[in-house]
Amino acid sequence: MSLLPPSHSLPTPNAPPLPVFLPSELIAEVLSWFTVKPLMRLMCVSKSWKSLISDPTFVKLHLHRSSQNADFTFAYTDGLYNSGCRSVSFTLIRPFENSPIIINLPKDPYHQLNDKDIRYVVGSCNGLLCLLGSSRVNAKTEKWFRFWNPATRTMSPRLGSSCDNDPGIPFDYTFGCDKSNNTYKVVAIMRKTVRIFSLQDNVWRNIQDPPEHSYCLMKAVYLRGSVNWLIIQNHYRPTQKYTTTNKPFAIISLDLGTETHTQLSPPQGVQKIPIDVPNLSIVNDCLCFSHDFEKTHLIIWLMKEFGMEDSWIQFLKISYHDLQLEHPRADLFPLCHLEKNDTLVLTNQSKRGIFIYNRRDNRLMKISNPLWYTCANYVESLVSYC
């Protein structure tokens, strides 16, 4: 009994082989591995390819592949806040064999944003960079954002303009994706309120029921549809010693979809009193809480399951001695972890240094890169701001 369909294109001997045709779903599979520039070029292949490459499902598949890349790319603006305008630079860290290699990507004239009045990279999400621009208008500072995909070379006009007296430093803003509404949002954390700018409706909104004391200690971080920041509870006084019982710190987690917040506890296992303010960052796609330990070590915790306070684990304890830090400061925090060769990339805001620390052989590389004043972990994508 044979239920077999006739075989389609097996070459018969002596006949010239027929070219092999791939069905469209397999073509999408192949194209999903491309980098953005050649993909954009291949929009010229045919109408169906042009619509495939701009199709949201394909853009998502491509982003998924791009995010799995083991390399880390950081985007940052050079210079200081008040200096004139600037370009956006990119540095790539590749976990190569035993030690990572660091590549400062070639300066592209396109990345010179002088005519755009850009001051800072606020953040990066799904290949979109949120840039902060400002100018002085009648003794007031006008601020706005531009949303830029450097890979597809698309940039939004000025959006979310505001003219107020806030200092408007990039630390005040966090950029992220609201997955439930399929849009992007910028969160501004002020002393008494929290405001959200949504790209979908192009307006600023105050969140309802803001956290009682929302003062943000360090830059907030975006993780999986939420913006998270560290606060000091009301009863803290600078002269007061921190203890584990008075719980000076808490983490506010703001859901970008519902625009409501919850409060999370830092790791319970923090036994000793941190001398300096701890840090929040994102490592291995987990919320990361790091703090100083007796001026000798940096302790790094990961929340393995986001939102679950009992899932904090102590990830690392590194001695400042191993990091060859003469004057340790607790503003040191991890930027990323290269799992392939167990290397941690750390930075400290005060010294603006980058440390690349290999755990396996306890080896350290220091990059004095004054340009990384703010930096954002960037992934190339086809995502568009609108």
Next chain:
Amino acid sequence: MAEEVSSQMNSLSISETNPSSSATISLVSGDDIVFKVEPTIAKEMETVQSFIDETDGKITTIPLPNISSHDLPYVIEYCEKSIAGKITKEFEAEFVKKLNNEEVKELFLAANYLNIKKLLDFLSQVIADRIANKSVEYVRRYFGIENDFTPEEEAKLREELAWTFTGVDPDDEDEN
């Protein structure tokens, strides 16, 4: 052509005329060559394994009408390496060095048909690498795509995307 291929993907059928008591699995290529493989190899091929499971392991001869006796050994070789945990960059580089563009596409179709995720991902990357820097015309020929833009539409699009046309390799017609 595309529809024909995808319709065949779901219609793998089995020959019941040759029940076998041995543990090895016989894979029969489209040109009727039998390849005997260990059951662990068959496990790597999801399409094959699901047929074995559906028949409670009673049927061990499986016709693969879409796969030629030229391609099947490559698939088997890859699966063997995969089971042994020996898929290294070096192995992969050697593996594709032997294959011309048409063979890579054939093998890619085979991997899709047999549902071997690792091989499918690997070969998509191989094809992507081979054509990443090629001209639009080359890519059209490679995939057999008809250009349905009017000359004006295409010229306009090319102008908009002019920055993507730097660093394109010159066409090499001898690739195959």
